[in-house]
Amino acid sequence: MGAVGELSFIKNLRERSPVRNRRGLQLGIGDDCALLRVRPGWQIAVTTDLFLEGRHFRRESHRPESAGHRCLARGLSDLAAMGGATPIAAFLSLALPRTMLHSVPDQRWIAGFLQGFEALSRRFGAPLAGGDTGEAPGPEFSADVVLVGQIRPGRVLLRSGAKPGDxxxxxxxxxxxxxxxxxxxxxxxxxxxxxxxxxxxxxxxxxxxxxxxxxxxxxxxxxxxxxxxxxxxxxxxxxxxxxxxxxxxxxxxxxxxxxxxxxxxxxxxxxxxxxxxxxxxxxxxxxxxxxxxxxxxxxxxxxxxxxxxxxxxxxxxxxxxxxxxxxxxxxxxxxx
Amino acid sequence: MGAVGELSFIKNLRERSPVRNRRGLQLGIGDDCALLRVRPGWQIAVTTDLFLEGRHFRRESHRPESAGHRCLARGLSDLAAMGGATPIAAFLSLALPRTMLHSVPDQRWIAGFLQGFEALSRRFGAPLAGGDTGEAPGPEFSADVVLVGQIRPGRVLLRSGAKPGDxxxxxxxxxxxxxxxxxxxxxxxxxxxxxxxxxxxxxxxxxxxxxxxxxxxxxxxxxxxxxxxxxxxxxxxxxxxxxxxxxxxxxxxxxxxxxxxxxxxxxxxxxxxxxxxxxxxxxxxxxxxxxxxxxxxxxxxxxxxxxxxxxxxxxxxxxxxxxxxxxxxxxxxxxx
Structure with a gap:
């Protein structure tokens, strides 16, 4: 990916993302790591989900806002399934085809994707706190989304507790x-x-x-x-x-x-x-x-x-x- | 990706990964989220790094063990740069070309990749606690690695503190x-x-x-x-x-x-x-x-x-x- 293309893309992301919030984000995009804080005694729930073109969405049929929404929803749903863990932060890694950074419609698609992602992220208090970008090896867009949440240990719901008769x-x-x-x-x-x-x-x-x-x-x-x-x-x-x-x-x-x-x-x-x-x-x-x-x-x-x-x-x-x-x-x- | 291929691959990963360890991993691979614990008052450091074929490694020149090592090293190095945050867990998302799951040499390559990853993960106490797998849209292998560590708030080293004369x-x-x-x-x-x-x-x-x-x-x-x-x-x-x-x-x-x-x-x-x-x-x-x-x-x-x-x-x-x-x-x- 061209340095300029990537840098402006990141600046854009960073300006739109909070450096910190009250819930637990201490340091957001811009350093080697993000820093988070969890409530004393609570557990941290972490989930990662791939979001691959052609498998989890299609650029020709999904609106970009919908693709961004769906990408984040995959991770939020995993937090929900653990017993409604409270989101602290989201991380987004994007592998972008070189062509997408040099085409105006594709740039609009990426902007729409991020709008959909951010709208859902704001609604659930899961600010974008970091991630990575790289040049995709092929012509397809792919993403990996990470959600970090917190949950009271007594409130965790696992997959492993079902009993006959339930x-x-x-x-x-x-x-x-x-x-x-x-x-x-x-x-x-x-x-x-x-x-x-x-x-x-x-x-x-x-x-x-x-x-x-x-x-x-x-x-x-x-x-x-x-x-x-x-x-x-x-x-x-x-x-x-x-x-x-x-x-x-x-x-x-x-x-x-x-x-x-x-x-x-x-x-x-x-x-x-x-x-x-x-x-x-x-x-x-x-x-x-x-x-x-x-x-x-x-x-x-x-x-x-x-x-x-x-x-x-x-x-x-x-x-x-x-x-x-x-x-x-x-x-x-x-x-x- | 074929269901059978993927399932056996995951079973393999899961059998080799600890469900929990003393340091902070409470629940590893197998549920909707992994669960981690952090020391009271410490901050959580999170970093994610893409590892893309052709950009971060080449399958024809990097030995698979080296590729797996390098994939994890990218994230561990980010923890180091924050002031040596102690690793708690690693997460690995793999987008695998369909062809790689049906070729014996490619399966050997993946096994070697995981060996390299795991050898470094054991050495630094960063157990594989989850991730995702999916079928890559093209013929290239790509990965995203997430590292979660913990650090005492007073020990954080940021990029932003350099002063003239230093x-x-x-x-x-x-x-x-x-x-x-x-x-x-x-x-x-x-x-x-x-x-x-x-x-x-x-x-x-x-x-x-x-x-x-x-x-x-x-x-x-x-x-x-x-x-x-x-x-x-x-x-x-x-x-x-x-x-x-x-x-x-x-x-x-x-x-x-x-x-x-x-x-x-x-x-x-x-x-x-x-x-x-x-x-x-x-x-x-x-x-x-x-x-x-x-x-x-x-x-x-x-x-x-x-x-x-x-x-x-x-x-x-x-x-x-x-x-x-x-x-x-x-x-x-x-x-x-």
Whole structure:
């Protein structure tokens, strides 16, 4: 990357980012490290997520503000899933193709990306505190986002605590992000369809308040993670970490309106495998009394945790007639 | 990336990484976030560094163990430059070309990369606590490394404290990493030359002990950063952050033997602009008495901090006859 291009880009980022804030950022962009402070006795939660062109977004179909929003939302959702850890700071590493720094539309795209990132960052108190930039080896844009948060040790929700007999719960609705993506791609190809949907694919809402509220309900949630790769894949992670099996009731899955309008079969497939909904998937003791909504977000019981048995598949889905079918993970997989 | 390929790769990483250690890692790979603990009252230092094929390493010339070592060393060196922050955990995001997961030599390369990473991580107590993996959009491998450390607030060394009259100092020697790279590239092209040099290009040594020892000397160091982009570029960063100018004495620059043997002119160019030496560049009050070595590493005074004046260039280098020449940053630039 040209020195001038990069320097002006960084100056721009730096001028827009706070050097320090009251919550925990002591020193932001500009030195060898950022410096943060955590509340005495609290734990630090750290998560990193790649955001790769062609895999996590498409420059030709995602608006830049949406891409920036989604990049940060991935990390905020991980903080939510630990029990609503309070964000302290975000870090953004960008590998930029050389061509993007010399093209005016591409520079506008980058500016839009940063606007989307910063709007969400301000809303959740996760100031941009550092990162890195480099010249991408190929023509694609890629990013890595790091979120640092803090959480009271007693409030941590892990993936590993689900027990046989627990209910399986989900926040919000499923399948909306995948349905919106289908519509976006169809429009990019055919030029037809609604030009701007601002749904859960474009602007997913990290469930930080729900995660925190859930962690404050004493003894209710036994395990929690976010649905980023797809319900079937993320249920697999839950079963793996907790050493259990899960049966889902297909009829109980809360379908997002964008998915529901595609018909029952397609909607079910998107709800099970679509991914990127960034809802919280959690388990709660059979006796736990859960409100209908938490932090204004609906909660739905979608299944039951079972004992893992050799001859039974780990994941099953029961259809309306009560017949069980094996549920095969159909989403994405990546390292946490 | 194929689910099976990625899963086995992650399992492998996870089995080799500690779930927790005594120093501060409470929860490692496998959940939505890693959980860390910091000593009461200490600050958290966070740095992220991209490690891109073709820019920070070349698969055809760097041995995989060296690439893994260098990837982590970039971040450890940033912790060193803050005043020797103690590492708590490292995070590694890898964007892997699909082809690399289906080729046996490429899988061996990745295994070697991780071995190099882990050997350095063990040595400095920076356990791999998480990260992400994804399919790279192109044929190149790229990584982003995050280091989290802790530091006592009174021991922080910033880039912004240099004052006119201060001496400018450097640890170790300069130009070795660039000289070794030249030899490696020449060998890759011609097949001639020494087959394995294990010098500062292949295995740079992060100066954590020197950074910590320097920060413990009361009131000595006024500013500090690491030489990653090249002395001339990093001096520019120092001057920018401290609002000062600097004059370097060419004759005082400690030349690495690999650079020195290329003759005085080339050696000087590599020492000034080569980069990747990961030595610490710091300033100290004119009256400060510095030992010849700190944590067994030689210290050399290489110049003087000057007041910034409109008509004078910010960076100058004085040759053996005392004549000043403008020093133009010739290294790399990237966001910290």
């Amino acid at each position: 209910g399986v719960w989900i926040t919000g609705a499923l399948g909306g992000a995948a349905a919106e993506l289908e519509a976006m791609l169809a429009r990019a190809e055919t030029g037809r369809g609604p030009s701007r949907i601002s749904g859960p694919q474009s602007f997913p809402e990290p469930r930080l308040a729900v995660g925190a509220a859930l962690a404050r309900l004493p003894g209710v949630a036994t395990a929690c993670l976010d649905v980023s790769d797809g319900l079937s894949t993320d249920l697999g992670h839950l079963c793996e970490e907790s050493g259990v099996a899960v049966r889902i009731e297909a009829a109980s899955l809360p379908l997002h309106p964008l998915a529901a309008r595609l018909g029952p079969e397609r909607a079910l497939a998107l709800a099970l495998h679509g991914g990127e909904d960034y809802e919280l998937l959690f388990t709660a003791g059979a006796e736990a009394r859960l409100p209908k909504r938490l932090a204004s977000v609906p909660l739905t019981r979608i299944g039951t945790v079972l004992k893992r048995e050799r001859r039974r598949p780990i994941l099953t889905v029961a259809d309306a007639t009560g017949r069980n079918q094996t549920l095969t993970p159909g989403g994405w997989e990546h390292l946490r | 001496g400018v100092w450097i640890t170790g020697a300069l130009g070795g990493a660039a000289a070794e790279l030249e030899a490696m590239l020449a060998r890759a092209e011609t097949g001639r030359g020494p087959s394995r040099i294990s010098g500062p290009q292949s295995f740079p040594e992060p100066r954590l002990a020197v950074g910590a020892a320097l920060a413990r000397l009361p009131g000595v160091a006024t500013a500090c950063l690491d030489v990653s982009d090249g002395l001339s570029t990093d001096l520019g960063h120092l001057c920018e952050e401290s609002g000062v100018a600097v004059r370097i004495e060419a004759a005082s620059l400690p030349l690495h033997p690999l650079a020195a043997r290329l003759g005085p002119e080339r050696a000087l160019a590599l020492a000034l602009h080569g980069g990747e030496d990961y030595e610490l560049l710091f300033t100290a009050g004119a009256e400060a008495r510095l030992p010849k070595r700190l944590a067994s590493v030689p210290l050399t005074r290489i110049g003087t901090v000057l007041k910034r004046e409109r008509r004078r260039p910010i960076l100058t280098v004085a040759d053996a006859t005392g004549r000043n020449q403008t020093l133009t940053p010739g290294g790399w630039e990237h966001l910290r």
